[in-house]
Amino acid sequence: MNSVGESAVASGGLTTRAERIADGSVLAAFDGLDRPRMAWLRADERRVVGGQVARVTAAGSDRFETIEERATATLATVDTTGPAGQSPRWYGGAAFTPDSESWAGFAPAAVVLPAVVAARVDGETWLVVRGRDRVDARFERLRMAIEGQDPPAHDPPGIDAVERRPDRMEWIRQVERVTDAIGAGQLRKVVLARSLHADLGGPVGIGGALADLGDRYPDCTRFAVAPVGGGTFLGATPEILLDRRGRTVTTTALAGSAARGGSRAADADLAAELQASAKDDHEHRVVVDAIVDQLESLPASVSVADRRLRRLASVQHLETPIEATLDTDVHALSVADALHPTPAVGGQPPDRAMMRIADLEGIDRGWYAAPVGWFDATGDGSFAVAIRSALIEGRRAHCFAGAGLVADSDPDAEWSETELKYRPMLDLLE
Template sequence: METLHGDEAVGAASELPVSACSRRLEDFSPDVLQRIADAPTVVWRGPRESIAAAGATASVSADGPDRFETVRETATALFESLTGDVPRPARPRLFGGFAFHDGARSDTTWDGFPDAWFVLPRVQVTAHNGARWLTVTAETPDIATERLDDWQERLAGATDRERSGPPGIVDERRTPSREDWREQIEAALSDIRAARLRKVVLAQSLSVDLAGPVSIPDALARLDGTYPDCYRFAFTPGDEAGTFFGATPETLVSLTDRTVRTGALAGSTGRGDTRNEDEWLAEELLDSDKDNHEHDLVVEAIREQLDPVAERVTTGKRSIRKLATVQHLETPIRAALDGDRHVLELVEALHPTPAVGGLPPDAALETIKSTEAFDRGWYAAPVGWIDADGDGTFAVAIRSALARDRTATLFAGAGIVADSDPDREWDEVQLKYRPMLDELE
């Protein structure tokens, strides 16, 4: 494997020969590859396609404030060296993500997850529009052909097994405590009243000890059933790093040619026990001044971030996004770009949205850094993929957890605006833990 990082990344990537080839496959269980492959492994499942990938022909890592530019330039150089005729649905991609903050880590929770990490997998299985493709990359065409035959044989010979249930939780630790949370919210509200902030998103972490290790394939299979219209993801950069996985409803940006798809997802309430209660909660959310104000800030900021690079930006109708345990206000946003752009240019411009950061952005980030007593790592940061055209899709990694051995750390946050109530915001965070807690309890 070639690891590319730092100032020499672009030169090294442009000199790295990479060949790709692919083949249609018969039907098989989508989690077979993850069960039989060694790290690094990636799973990416969205409304339109499902991808599992493993191994590394090359990987890209970067640290610090220039990490978006470093990955973009290295990815471009790497794809320029790629040869092989592969159908578009099966095309090789770089998969990975970024840390929420750049710079030094405050603890060891996220060891093995750099500020930016992307992998060009040795083997990639893609399910798209009812067809399945096996794609491999290698240093030469001959090695690629041999690898393709080998992996087709391995996948055909692999058998699925009976799924296991959640491992069970034996202990848990919350950061912050409810009392400390109330103090944090009051401090943020003081800054909002003093006009130093308009909004800030403060998060919590929940560390749990498990009765046994988490089966990531089984957890993802359960998430597939409960959250089919979310992005389900799992990233395992190395054997000791653990796996960051989740089911996020929030698209940061998706770029195809010059068409951008994104949206605002902010403002939350629970689900009702009956249809009438559920609809009452939804109507209450639609009528909530506090939640609509929080949502307006996100829509406004995304439009402002896209305006400099777009011929036009259009905003769809605000509606309710219903998930298994929570409902959100959602507004779709589309843009037609004024020229060719790389998806990472848009990722850098949009991250963090006010839905996970705040406004003004710099003041909100400083508040988050000085307030939160844990390291966000990749939580609430961009995760996704890039292709050779510079297109790609990135989601915001919320509703997520980092699992390692018999421990897991869950993350969730709430947007604080002028009329936020600390107890209500605490309850909202607990709702947002549920998708991942259900896979562990």
């Protein structure tokens, strides 16, 4: 138990202006917002937030609990009118491991109650500005940055040089060590990740990058997190950790992957192969079973829908939707705490898998593969699993991709699969 907390609260003297404004792209305002800024974009809502009225950070095994307690206490003291009368939301996320502080500016867990919210929800555009002074002036400046604006154009910076960590030979050795351990019955599954570091030809406009991801990955959660004193972590993830609305929690198990085919027939063949693969079925089942067990422990009654195919631009996955009805009002953060890391990004059993990852991986995951999202004063919230993602630091991009390993995983196939998982980020940069 090693928990630190910090809460800078503007209690009293805080003015909030929340109004519907004329339509325009909220992404047009993103790069101009104060840090910390964050974007949360889904098919049915687009939100960008910036600045902070309050911030809570925590570390250690109780970091989600600490954030839940402090953020809830803070909300009681702040006037936080939101868009369309919604409950105010905290935005943020966490590192993959409880104490990781290796990415500059990114705490092991951090959430912010933003000073500015620009949201496109239910066909309406809303702007909220909170602060002690100049609220009207800031509101009008932001209104002008959004109303009537198209999404920013994306201008890929180009890549000058790339370094993969580990290299292919070392990756093969790592995978073999894991598959040997699984074969020997020491554990059931491990997700090993690797990283790709790119020197860019110029800076990346994050608003434009997010708009571009929206065109190519409209049914993924597109996110960006840009703390004070750090780079910007962004991604387009197909994986939801949880959506909690009242006592209903929805999530998906996502594991088991294949490439997309170059023709309709080739694509269908790859899909059929994936759906018939005993190895992928096992890799997927481990995730479904772990999520069901964790949700039942909350406690909740859980129902599992039929497995289906999830097709993305460069890769296709096995996906199983899961829904739980909570017995009591468990906060979204407590649900995240119970679920993270699922064996889609960690392994099974979790503790042994995490030890293998720490021993073998040799890369720093930072916030990759960890929860990123929001929660509100009622305990509702949404967290995505931050995969298909990259940390951009000036003219350097650090991309991450992992692969679920079971006893009969093939190192070369897993190398190719992880190359495909870099595509969403590399396509943005090249």
